[in-house]
Amino acid sequence: MLMIRTVKWRRFSLLRQREQNPFVILVCLSLILSLIVLIATSIGAISISLRDILFFDLSEFDQTILLSIRLPRVLLAVVVGAALGISGAAMQGLFRNPLADPGLIGITGGAALAVSCMIVVIGPAYGFLGLYSLGIAAFVGGMITSLVILRMSRLTGVFSVTHMLLAGIAINALTFAGTGFLTFISDDQQLRALTFWTMGSLGGAMWEPVLVCLSIILPSMWFLTKKARELNVLLLGEENAAYIGVDTHKLKRSIILTSALCVGAAVAVSGIIGFIGLVIPHLIRLLFGADHKLLIPASALLGAALLLFADTIARTIVAPSEMPVGVLTSLVGGPFFLWLLIKQNSNGN
Amino acid sequence: MLKADNLNFSIHGKTILDRVSLEVKSGEIFAILGPNGAGKSTLMKCLSGYEKPTDGDVFLMGKTSPSYSLTDLASKRAVLTQSVSINFPFTTLEVAAMGRGQISGFGQKERDFEIAREAMRLTEVSHLEKRLISTLSGGEQQRVHMARILAQLWDQQDCVLFLDEPTSALDLKHQFMLFDICRTLVSQKNYAVVVILHDLQLAKRMTDKALLLDTGRTFAAGPSADVINVDTISALYDINRSQVML
Numbered sequence: 001m002l003m004i005r006t007v008k009w010r011r012f013s014l015l016r017q018r019e020q021n022p023f024v025i026l027v028c029l030s031l032i033l034s035l036i037v038l039i040a041t042s043i044g045a046i047s048i049s050l051r052d053i054l055f056f057d058l059s060e061f062d063q064t065i066l067l068s069i070r071l072p073r074v075l076l077a078v079v080v081g082a083a084l085g086i087s088g089a090a091m092q093g094l095f096r097n098p099l100a101d102p103g104l105i106g107i108t109g110g111a112a113l114a115v116s117c118m119i120v121v122i123g124p125a126y127g128f129l130g131l132y133s134l135g136i137a138a139f140v141g142g143m144i145t146s147l148v149i150l151r152m153s154r155l156t157g158v159f160s161v162t163h164m165l166l167a168g169i170a171i172n173a174l175t176f177a178g179t180g181f182l183t184f185i186s187d188d189q190q191l192r193a194l195t196f197w198t199m200g201s202l203g204g205a206m207w208e209p210v211l212v213c214l215s216i217i218l219p220s221m222w223f224l225t226k227k228a229r230e231l232n233v234l235l236l237g238e239e240n241a242a243y244i245g246v247d248t249h250k251l252k253r254s255i256i257l258t259s260a261l262c263v264g265a266a267v268a269v270s271g272i273i274g275f276i277g278l279v280i281p282h283l284i285r286l287l288f289g290a291d292h293k294l295l296i297p298a299s300a301l302l303g304a305a306l307l308l309f310a311d312t313i314a315r316t317i318v319a320p321s322e323m324p325v326g327v328l329t330s331l332v333g334g335p336f337f338l339w340l341l342i343k344q345n346s347n348g349n
Numbered sequence: 350m351l352k353a354d355n356l357n358f359s360i361h362g363k364t365i366l367d368r369v370s371l372e373v374k375s376g377e378i379f380a381i382l383g384p385n386g387a388g389k390s391t392l393m394k395c396l397s398g399y400e401k402p403t404d405g406d407v408f409l410m411g412k413t414s415p416s417y418s419l420t421d422l423a424s425k426r427a428v429l430t431q432s433v434s435i436n437f438p439f440t441t442l443e444v445a446a447m448g449r450g451q452i453s454g455f456g457q458k459e460r461d462f463e464i465a466r467e468a469m470r471l472t473e474v475s476h477l478e479k480r481l482i483s484t485l486s487g488g489e490q491q492r493v494h495m496a497r498i499l500a501q502l503w504d505q506q507d508c509v510l511f512l513d514e515p516t517s518a519l520d521l522k523h524q525f526m527l528f529d530i531c532r533t534l535v536s537q538k539n540y541a542v543v544v545i546l547h548d549l550q551l552a553k554r555m556t557d558k559a560l561l562l563d564t565g566r567t568f569a570a571g572p573s574a575d576v577i578n579v580d581t582i583s584a585l586y587d588i589n590r591s592q593v594m595l
Contacts, residue, residue, distance in 0.1 A: 096436055096437075097436055098436060098437065229450060230450070232439075232443075232447060232450075233447050233450045235435055235436070235437055235439070236433055236435065236444075236447060237430075237433060237434075239399060239430060240428070240430055240433055242399060242419065243397065243399070243423065243426075243427065243428040243430075243498075243501075244423055244447065244448060244450045244501060245419045245420045245422065245423030245424075245450060246419070246450065247419055285437060285438055286438070289438060289439065289440065289443070290437035290438050290439050290443075291439075291443060
């Protein structure tokens with residue numbers, strides 16, 4: 001077992017030994033993303049040929065489909081995927097553990113509960129104002145749960161993964177109960193809005209959610225990339241980071257703030273889409289190393305690409321009906337998480 | 350260079366340090382010795398400015414440590430803690446370069462990697478530069494972290510190094526290597542080194558002064574060669590005189 005793992009690690013480190021240029025990696029990831037965007041724009045219930053899109057040689061009907069249905073949907077998948085990737089990377093850095101996924105440790109759940117409250121209390125959201133209010137609710141919910149989890153996982157004074165995951169389970173159960181109760185007391189229209197949402201779907205995408213999401217994740221990404229080196233140093237532990245001169249309390253606060261913003265944005269427009277935040281940063285680390293300078297933007301790009309890919313499958317595989325994309329990402333993410341858990345455990349031995 | 354006056358530290362009503370005073374001059378290697386749980390690490394945390402003593406003051410270069418900003422402090426002293434666990438796949442060079450963090454304003458610079466490489470040459474881990482830190486043995490990791498804190502104070506004079514059991518995982522050769530580095534730094538760059546040790550022979554041979562702690566109190570203090578003797582040690586550790594080997 002040990003032999004196999006050593007070989008595997010060596011393979012990855014071999015991959016890393018070639019001098020990497022972060023810029024080249026980011027350009028490559030952007031190209032992959034653009035390619036998937038093009039393909040995803042062309043296929044669907046009504047397919048539009050790639051050539052026609054590129055030369056904008058479209059009938060009026062195709063134009064309408066492209067501009068008011070297909071494109072918003074594709075772009076929403078891109079921004080939500082990016083938001084989930086970034087928040088996953090930031091949370092794992094904050095908890096210093098690759099198992100910390102916003103969905104698993106209850107942060108998404110907290111955000112979802114807050115949004116459910118908003119839906120049931122003030123009704124489904126329409127337009128920019130409604131979306132921002134949902135976004136703010138999700139942000140507040142996510143932030144409160146992040147703080148609770150951070151406090152709970154250090155209950156004994158030192159950070160404990162077990163406490164983090166157990167607190168996550170408890171909070172997930174609580175938020176699940178809360179959302180369930182809200183579903184129970186909601187009327188027909190609210191129920192529709194709630195159900196569509198907790199399953200995690202990008203259906204019914206319009207331009208507003210895309211713009212709202214974008215206005216939140218771009219500043220977050222910029223901020224976290226700027227803090228990349230401090231995030232790296234934080235991985236040495238709070239004490240050691242402080243010795244190197246990092247104001248760890250301030251840094252932790254700002255990471256919680258930005259990742260709760262990202263989770264909030266994603267949850268407000270698309271409900272709970274699990275595991276992107278877990279899988280993506282891990283893949284990037286495996287391939288290109290753990291430096292946050294690359295990890296943050298690369299997680300955004302790959303997260304966008306993966307969610308768009310999953311969403312394209314979700315809406316074409318059973319066309320003209322569609323599958324909630326959250327179901328699909330969980331299907332891939334669940335086994336991945338188990339693998340990660342086993343690997344971590346054997347590393348500890 | 351480093352001075353502590355009547356330090357007290359208590360947490361949850363339990364007294365960890367009780368009126369400890371010490372002075373470390375530049376050019377000195379200063380050992381802190383004592384049984385498990387005597388308060389050695391806590392004393393070091395207070396001295397390095399991480400914990401605030403309940404009572405008493407720590408002076409670094411004549412100024413109390415709270416009057417320094419975190420950044421200033423980071424360019425005046427570096428700390429090697431007992432163990433650092435990293436769950437993420439960083440290469441050893443990346444880890445060593447982390448020590449440059451605040452000093453170069455957290456901008457990734459080629460110069461930082463040069464310094465990190467130099468430091469890694471000193472602690473003899475250059476050949477591991479591209480390996481992932483998690484694949485290294487305990488002693489190798491300890492040398493990488495030593496390189497990291499050397500890189501932190503690179504190009505600086507008059508600094509204080511705090512080392513908490515820096516030799517715990519090192520083989521004999523590298524124990525000597527570590528003290529060679531320390532001796533060079535104190536004599537050529539005017540450093541002061543404060544080191545927690547369990548190896549009394551090593552402490553007697555390699556350090557200039559020693560402070561022996563017992564349950565938070567100063568048990569004995571003075572030049573290492575004098576204060577580390579059979580009588581004091583057997584009394585401090587509560588063992589037979591015949592069991593003491595120095």
